[in-house]
Amino acid sequence: MANAVQSYHHGDLRSALIEAATARLSEHGVDSLSLRKLAEDAGVSRTAPYHHFKDKSALLSAIAAKGFSDWHTAAKRIFDQENKTPQVRFREFVHEYIGYAADNPEMYELMFGRTIWQNQAATSDLKEVAFPCFQFQVTMTRYWQEKGLLPNNQDALRLAQVTWGTLHGIARLLIDGIYADSSHIKEMCDCAADLFMQKQP
Amino acid sequence: MANAVQSYHHGDLRSALIEAATARLSEHGVDSLSLRKLAEDAGVSRTAPYHHFKDKSALLSAIAAKGFSDWHTAAKRIFDQENKTPQVRFREFVHEYIGYAADNPEMYELMFGRTIWQNQAATSDLKEVAFPCFQFQVTMTRYWQEKGLLPNNQDALRLAQVTWGTLHGIARLLIDGIYADSSHIKEMCDCAADLFMQKQP
DNA sequence: AGGCTATGTTGACACTGTCAAGATAAAACG
DNA sequence: CGTTTTATCTTGACAGTGTCAACATAGCCT
Numbered sequence: 087m088a089n090a091v092q093s094y095h096h097g098d099l100r101s102a103l104i105e106a107a108t109a110r111l112s113e114h115g116v117d118s119l120s121l122r123k124l125a126e127d128a129g130v131s132r133t134a135p136y137h138h139f140k141d142k143s144a145l146l147s148a149i150a151a152k153g154f155s156d157w158h159t160a161a162k163r164i165f166d167q168e169n170k171t172p173q174v175r176f177r178e179f180v181h182e183y184i185g186y187a188a189d190n191p192e193m194y195e196l197m198f199g200r201t202i203w204q205n206q207a208a209t210s211d212l213k214e215v216a217f218p219c220f221q222f223q224v225t226m227t228r229y230w231q232e233k234g235l236l237p238n239n240q241d242a243l244r245l246a247q248v249t250w251g252t253l254h255g256i257a258r259l260l261i262d263g264i265y266a267d268s269s270h271i272k273e274m275c276d277c278a279a280d281l282f283m284q285k286q287p
Numbered sequence: 288m289a290n291a292v293q294s295y296h297h298g299d300l301r302s303a304l305i306e307a308a309t310a311r312l313s314e315h316g317v318d319s320l321s322l323r324k325l326a327e328d329a330g331v332s333r334t335a336p337y338h339h340f341k342d343k344s345a346l347l348s349a350i351a352a353k354g355f356s357d358w359h360t361a362a363k364r365i366f367d368q369e370n371k372t373p374q375v376r377f378r379e380f381v382h383e384y385i386g387y388a389a390d391n392p393e394m395y396e397l398m399f400g401r402t403i404w405q406n407q408a409a410t411s412d413l414k415e416v417a418f419p420c421f422q423f424q425v426t427m428t429r430y431w432q433e434k435g436l437l438p439n440n441q442d443a444l445r446l447a448q449v450t451w452g453t454l455h456g457i458a459r460l461l462i463d464g465i466y467a468d469s470s471h472i473k474e475m476c477d478c479a480a481d482l483f484m485q486k487q488p
Numbered sequence: 489a490g491g492c493t494a495t496g497t498t499g500a501c502a503c504t505g506t507c508a509a510g511a512t513a514a515a516a517c518g
Numbered sequence: 519c520g521t522t523t524t525a526t527c528t529t530g531a532c533a534g535t536g537t538c539a540a541c542a543t544a545g546c547c548t
Binding site for chain 1: 316396399400401404405407418421438441442445446448449451452453454455456457458459460462463464465466467471474475478479481482483485
């Protein structure tokens, strides 16, 4: 029953809420996301969402989970291009990562912001999607180490945390508009890639 | 009149608010900071703070400004130690930066979080303190380039954004508890420092 | 048919930031 | 000194928010 319009039971409120929230998120930001408004958008009463999500944080986690899943597949797509050299793919990955963050600032903020992670507030649901995503970063790092792009004498996990940290940090500086503006994204990405690959062209 | 206790006029409400807010910040986090509670703590009515701060964001900016000022002097202190080699100082700086963030997570979150920066919400007051702080990062980067620690063929600003981005990113991953926990801080710092200095010991 | 469960509703509560209007003290000025 | 201006603080009010409790409805299972 996907199209019930005016019945007592909505039919698929959970999906409707996530969809409305995702739309509102990218337009007005995570701070303007209120359960009550979302409920109104979906045409239900204020407390209806509580039958589908434990609380607001759980709704946000569900949205973020979708984001992680999407990003994970995007990352894999870049990483698996076998017709390109590891160097090229590495550089592409850097650009794509920052690009994703710059193009979806509110989603990125939600996914990697404290809102859903602090105080062990993360749903187990969320963790199940996010952790493989994090883990993939380590897998890629190990590969880049094997290919000689990154120093081989460092622990892969540690190195992954640092390289990812770099991308994460640049992304956040850009998103929050702190001493970095979006007109220099490409230069920053190349600078970071060069720095890591220890190859100054 | 610094010690008026029960008079109609508080005497130095502005300072009292900042002090109370700073204390509450490090204990309960920025999210639990409410103007009303702060006012109550200071023994004044709910709307009294509005005669000293345009709005909540202005109060937060004032606190952050203090944080930037403190950090700036700390950074200068490390950078100016002439009895140590640039290498040692660079490594120390990395450790100090992450250490500061790890020791004052809520303050760091406030200073470098979107709360006070988004939507051009930053007070000019705040900018005046924060920008020299950012600028100092560039100055240091240029110095490290001259000393051969960092690649000399990169634009100093760009390189500063990347190196600072790295520290910022690691700090945030740690603070938000995303795939990095505080028991490996030192290893992560050394890994980052090694990566930058292109010196694998 | 009857009951269980999922889902939706209204009412209520305790919060929040912020504005408007009035009260009071201190400072400035004649 | 008195008066007026200004800075500060107060109460009242409003529109929001997340969330709980109690109740209503509809669909599904036996």
